[in-house]
Amino acid sequence: MTDPFPLVVFDLDGTLAETAGDLMGALNHVLSLDGLPPLPVDQARSLLGAGGRALIRRGFASAGRPLDENRLEDLFRRFLAFYEDHIADHSHLYPGVVAAMDRLEADGFAFAVCTNKLEGTAKRLLAALGVADRFKVICGQDTFAVSKPEPGALLGTIARAGGDPARCVMVGDSRTDIDTAKAARIPCVAVDFGYTDRPVATFEPDRVISHFDALADAVGSLVGTL
Known part of the structure; x- marks a missing residue:
């Protein structure tokens, strides 16, 4: 028997792609519906994820401003x-993403996405960015009964991809991703340019990188130590 293929599971927003401009644009749209002023994109690091x-x-x-659950659901639909409608007006892959995937793929790795975006929205964004077909599965907040930081979201993604947790690495940008990986006992690489209000090294991922x-x-x- 051969070893199962190694799998890299990526977060999406702030990890694979810079999406703050479009997400904050949608947020400011719904804030305006309740007469609230827009928030600057530079606040995204503390708001997204x-x-x-x-x-x-x-x-x-x-x-x-207080917000009750009924109003939240209405605003979420509008959001x-x-x-x-504006999913990739400003969003783009981070530099080096495609080249890094090409190199890993040549080494036998496969890829998946585990995000707290809705699954359909994540698929639409990755299609717009031209990389949806690179992933065995794209799983979102509504794919499973739980979402990150619950480990079941990551473990469910690995299972759907046909991978083995013993041959998997998570790549993310936030405490949510790192906590998810730790709970699932999966090693984690963190990028330091994503959406977090504290330095990502604070959360003790296994590795930190500054470029793909x-x-x-x-x-x-990390795979060599598994």
Whole structure:
């Protein structure tokens, strides 16, 4: 028997792609519906990373405005509609993503996505960015009964991809991703340019990289220890 293929599971927003401009644009759209002022894109690091509903909650909290659950659900529907109409107006893959995937693929790796975006929205964005077909599966907040940081989201993604947790590495940009990987007992590479309000090294991932040029070596060093 041969060993199972090694698998790299990526987060999406702030990891594979810079999406803050479009996400904050959608947030500001729904804030305006309740007469709230727009928030600058440079606040994205502290607001993004837990999905659309959490983003809207955080936006209202920043404005000091209470938000009940019924209104949240209405605004979330409006947020999704606006966002999907503008899903890649400003979003783009980070430099080096495609080259890093090419190198890892040549070394026998396969890829998956585990994000707190809705699954359909994640697939639409990755298609717009031209890389959806690179992933065995793209799993989102609504794919499983749980979402990150619950380990079941990551373990479920690995299972759907046909991978083995013993031959897997997670790549993310936030405490949510690192906590998920630790709970699932999967090694984690963190990028230091994503959406987090504290330095990502604070959360003690196994490796930290500052450019995708370093990803293949970081992942290879971890898979070699599995």
